[in-house]
Amino acid sequence: MVKMKFNPYNKEIEVSQGDNLLEAVRKAGIFMDTPCNGSGACGKCKVKVISGNVISTNSRHITDEQKKSGYVLACQSIIEGNAVIEIPETESSSMHGMKIEDFSSRREKDIFQRSKEQILKSGMKFDTYVKKEYLELDPPTLDDNISDFERLKRHIKKQLNYNNVFCRLPILRKIPKLLREANFKITITHIPRGKGKTTIINIEKGDKTKELYGVAVDIGTTSVAACLVDLYNGELIAKASSGNAQIKYGADVINRIMYSTKGNGLEELNHAVIQETINPLLNKMYMDSNINKDQVVSFIVAGNTTMSHLFLGIYSNFIRMEPFIPAFVKAPFIKASELNIEVNPETFIYLAPSVASYVGGDISSGVLSSGMWNSEENILFIDLGTNGEIVFGNSEYLMTCACSAGPAFEGGEISCGMRASAGAIEKVRIDGNHEPTISVIGQEQPLGICGSGIIDLICEMMFTGIIDRRGKIIKDLNTNRIRFDEHGIGEYILSFKEQYDLDRDISITEVDIDNFIRAKAAIYSGITTLLNNLAMDFTAIDKIYIAGGIGNSLDIGNAVKIGMLPDIEQSKIHYIGNSSLMGCYLTLMSEDARHKLEEIANSMTYVELSVESQYMDEFVSACFLPHTDIDKFPTVKECLNKSV
Structure with a gap:
């Protein structure tokens, strides 16, 4: 056995010689963002060897300068003897304090009120069953x-x-x-x-009749959000959010499903989401509000289909294998004691019903809160999280699909990407001299860039002539913010490390841009394919609702300019916050809303894009800025012509 010490956590553990360094970090109980689950593809698990013997394979993610300083990829390193390892702040800082839509802002209060009114106008009652x-x-x-x-x-x-x-x-x-x-x-x-x-x-x-509480939880692939609610008056008592601790086993559902099939993988994933994520959030809310957990007697959860399976500890491997069959779409009520959730042990856990393998209860819940089920208008609902789900319809029909967008909208597969937490660059502007102005969440020093910031950055780079419409950086521009490596791959430096005393520059590479273009193309082509199935086009859309983890900072105009959203009148496009959490709240407060939620899930028609021949053609055409056919984006075409 050899001893490992991890700084700045001051944790020491014993491991066997020849063990993988990333597994040792996990064994020490230290969170590390590993979107690729240790394949070496993402480069997120950089650590610094302070002393000791660690053998590591070369990686394109480690520069020569970093290598000389002792940096290695933990997943590509083998422990040969006692060692001291330093884990950079940027590799572990975004687990907690995720920026979520928490109903506190004026816009979110308006969204909340509109969702509640949708329930009341339809004749439903707000009355808890407890x-x-x-x-x-x-x-x-x-x-x-x-x-x-x-x-x-x-x-x-x-x-x-x-x-x-x-x-x-x-x-x-x-x-x-x-x-x-x-x-x-x-x-x-x-x-x-x-x-x-x-x-x-x-x-x-004694008389405790005035104390009755419930909890609503949205389990996202990347982040988890929760709120504590007074069941008598609907008041939000407390709220909390964090990254989903399952991230250390992969950024997307496929990586996590694969990990769940290995050894104790399923138990570890279940432990990560409940004991390492949900229970700490609950205890934080109890502490903030001085409420005892035994007073919490109602609990509503929503998540995508895979998250729902892992939350219950149910084998999920068949979700990823054709013909893509989940173990369940509607789970029975479950006692909290069966899952060791920190609420009254007799509390029944209700899980929002899924639709199919890749359209889960978070979408059913989101559609409930959007009110599109009660609308005469044709509404396009888009959830921009780690997975991209789309619903189109109105009170008469609902059609849905899931796009393989990947984790790029949450900062995954982006070299300096991170989730929308403290230190994330969320807004970017670039002037005529190619100099950027950034806005950072929490007004702290930048640590990386989140989804909304990436959209801004790519859009600004296109309109200031830094990249062409393929996403390639233009050579010979007179700026020190552009450089090319030995393979000719270019990058744009958003923040120099010397400026903020960072371990590395914050930049975006041509590989990052290409990954993000594919992600936005998946969304656009999913929309197109869904409408084609109904023999409709973009003119049929009355409103677009944007939900999901990309956050309040999304610049809708920039999302259109890069070709992620269709080029329609922007007044029709609205951001509706964390619609999944909102739907959980409505279900928590109303038995009628719960019945409507189940009706919504049962009524949605699912389109499997992987068997749609037109989808891949649409996807390839959309892998351009904004599209190979610029005439599909007339306002963007006009803006580009003006910028030339």
Whole structure:
């Protein structure tokens, strides 16, 4: 055995000689962003060998200068002896504090109100299915010596008219001591089960009828967002977000599915999303709001189909294999105790239903909150997260597909990319001298660039003549921000390391640009193919709703200019925030909304793009800025002509 020390975490572990360095980092419990899951393709797991013997293979991601300084790719390194390893801040800093849409801004409050009104206008009620009641029981006597549970049932029947009262073993264990400590004055939390039936899920001392809480959670491939809600008035008590700890096993669902099939991979992925991600978020919200977890009695979760499987610890390998079959699309209610989630153990977990292998409950939930199911207008709904999902339709029909966009919108597959967290460059402008102006989340020093910033950057580079419409950097420009490596691959320097005391320059390479062009092409060609299936074109679109992790900072005009969105009147395009989390909130507050959510999932028609012959032709044509056929983007064509 050899000893490994990891700085700045000051963690020491023992591993075997010959072990992989990335696996040692994981064993130490240190989060490391590894989008490619250790294949060496992404270059994100750079670490610095301070001392010791580590053997590493050469990588194009490690420059000669970095190699001399001791940098290696952890996934491509073997431990030969005791070593001290330094993990750069940029490789681990974006796990927590993700920038999410949390209903706090004026625009998000407006979105929230509009979604709520959609439910109310359709005749649905906001009324949680969980109830709380205060009871004063007669203490036992020699003349009235029935059991504690029978006494409780007698008073429930008398005061609440429930003839059949049920509870599980954990509640039965609480009853004897709690009744006496409370002097037989208690509050029960229960779930009515039809006429005359109810199930007790919690018992508290005294009158606690004003305290009833639920949690809504959006499990994204890249980030997880949660909010704690007062079930009586719908008020958001607390909110929290972080990166999904499963990221260390790959940036996309395919890598994670493959990892889940190896050894204890499925258990590790399940542990990562629940114990390392969701439970810490819950405990943070409880601490911020001074609420006990036993008071949380309703829990709604949405995620894509793979995330839903991994959340429940269900084998998911058949999702990625033709004919792409999930184990389930609608899960039964599950007790929180079965998943070790930090809420009242008797709480039922409800998982938003999926549609197909690559259109999950996050999309069903998003469509619910968008209100398009109740609209006469033709609405195009686009979720721009790690995966790209699209829904088109109105109150009469809903058609959906999933695009293989990859993680580029979340900063994946981009050399200096990162998620939208503190230190991410989210907005970029470039002047006539090719000098950039940047906006950084949290107004901190830049650590990388997120999806909205990449869209801005590519658009600005195209319109200032730094790149051509293929995404290739123009040579011989008079600026020190452009350089080419020994293979002739160009890059544009957005932030010099000396300016911000960084370990490396923040830049975008031609390889990065090509990856992002493919991602935006997947979205555009998915839209086109979906409309073609309905014998429609872009003129049929009345509104476009943009949702997902790309965030509030998305410049819709720039998204059109690079060819990600169709060139339609921009007043028709609206950003609707974290629609999945919003849909979970609506489901948390309304049983009617839950039934509508299930109806939406059942009614969507899924189009599998991998078997659509036209899709690949559309995709290839869209792998250009903005498109090979510039006439499809008349306003962009006009702007380009003016910039020449």
